[in-house]
Amino acid sequence: MRTIEELQEIAIKIIEEESFLASPNNLYEPIEYAMHQGGKRIRPLLSLMASDLFSGDIEKAKPAAIAIEVLHNFTLLHDDIMDKSPLRRGMPTVYNKYDTNTAILSGDTMFARAFTYLLKAEKTQIHDLVETFTNASIEVCEGQAMDMCFEERNDVSIEEYIEMIRLKTGVLLASALKLGAITALADKKDMDYLYNFGLNIGIAFQLQDDILDCWSNLEDFGKVTGTDIADNKKTFLYLKSLEIADKDDKEVLTKYFSSTNFDKKEKEDAIKAIYHKLNLKAIAQELMQDYNNKAMESLEKIGVDNQRKQNLIDFANKLMHRNK
Numbered sequence: 001m002r003t004i005e006e007l008q009e010i011a012i013k014i015i016e017e018e019s020f021l022a023s024p025n026n027l028y029e030p031i032e033y034a035m036h037q038g039g040k041r042i043r044p045l046l047s048l049m050a051s052d053l054f055s056g057d058i059e060k061a062k063p064a065a066i067a068i069e070v071l072h073n074f075t076l077l078h079d080d081i082m083d084k085s086p087l088r089r090g091m092p093t094v095y096n097k098y099d100t101n102t103a104i105l106s107g108d109t110m111f112a113r114a115f116t117y118l119l120k121a122e123k124t125q126i127h128d129l130v131e132t133f134t135n136a137s138i139e140v141c142e143g144q145a146m147d148m149c150f151e152e153r154n155d156v157s158i159e160e161y162i163e164m165i166r167l168k169t170g171v172l173l174a175s176a177l178k179l180g181a182i183t184a185l186a187d188k189k190d191m192d193y194l195y196n197f198g199l200n201i202g203i204a205f206q207l208q209d210d211i212l213d214c215w216s217n218l219e220d221f222g223k224v225t226g227t228d229i230a231d232n233k234k235t236f237l238y239l240k241s242l243e244i245a246d247k248d249d250k251e252v253l254t255k256y257f258s259s260t261n262f263d264k265k266e267k268e269d270a271i272k273a274i275y276h277k278l279n280l281k282a283i284a285q286e287l288m289q290d291y292n293n294k295a296m297e298s299l300e301k302i303g304v305d306n307q308r309k310q311n312l313i314d315f316a317n318k319l320m321h322r323n324k
Helices: 004-016 025-035 042-053 058-083 100-118 123-150 158-183 188-214 236-244 247-257 264-277 280-300 306-320
Strands: none
Touching (some): 004 306, 025 058, 025 100, 042 188, 042 306, 058 123, 123 158, 158 188, 158 236, 188 236, 188 280, 236 264, 236 280, 247 264, 264 280, 280 306
């Protein structure tokens, strides 16, 4: 059994050593740029960890690990366009560095190219890998559609928000794990438990992202902070504050979140003051812990030696206490 550090080193290496350059250059250079911006390579790491959990040959998991990272970065290219985000991992986003049309076309190519890696897997596993990957691709888009729809609605519930982040974030982490488990020939019941582990960790991960966007800084976070408030994103923090705020604070919240014609700092300061008064950071952290506990319950049911689960336990703990 490998350590999490060893597996992460392998996950980083297989992406960094992979060339995404081809002809025409104006199509593939942005892909190369996007795929080599660094990062912890969480999703390919999860594929390798799942393979290792079930004593699989991680060499067989590598194509799926690359595929899920390409898919993830494809979603980022298009998300950044939709969100008008100037930075990603502290560097200019692809549409910002090149242009919007290039980013769209390069993203489309990344999506198609991701499947070519799955086709390198064992022939008997390709159907299950492609099915899992396709379902993940659809559900991530469903989550993004919900996220966009929320921007136009004033009646979003916390339950709807949790479902949105389950689709947009949790599914990709869960699918990364399932892909690795498939290559290791894991039992279906164990794969279901592992998938549920990934879903719940993904929800906790996004809740932490919401917190960091509000209470972090550019140097640590790697992208512009305060964008959720500036863009009127109906995150858990906003929805919960509407639920528990008094009448006056609700009026302030709805006033600022119903328009973009405000000074950014003035708006951010006013909203953060309400969040602070309502102890929203602690409430969100408590909900994160609830989903982490659900993840641990699923992990506990997987039929392998508990010692082999330690990497995933450590991984979940690191997500819970990250600052970027």
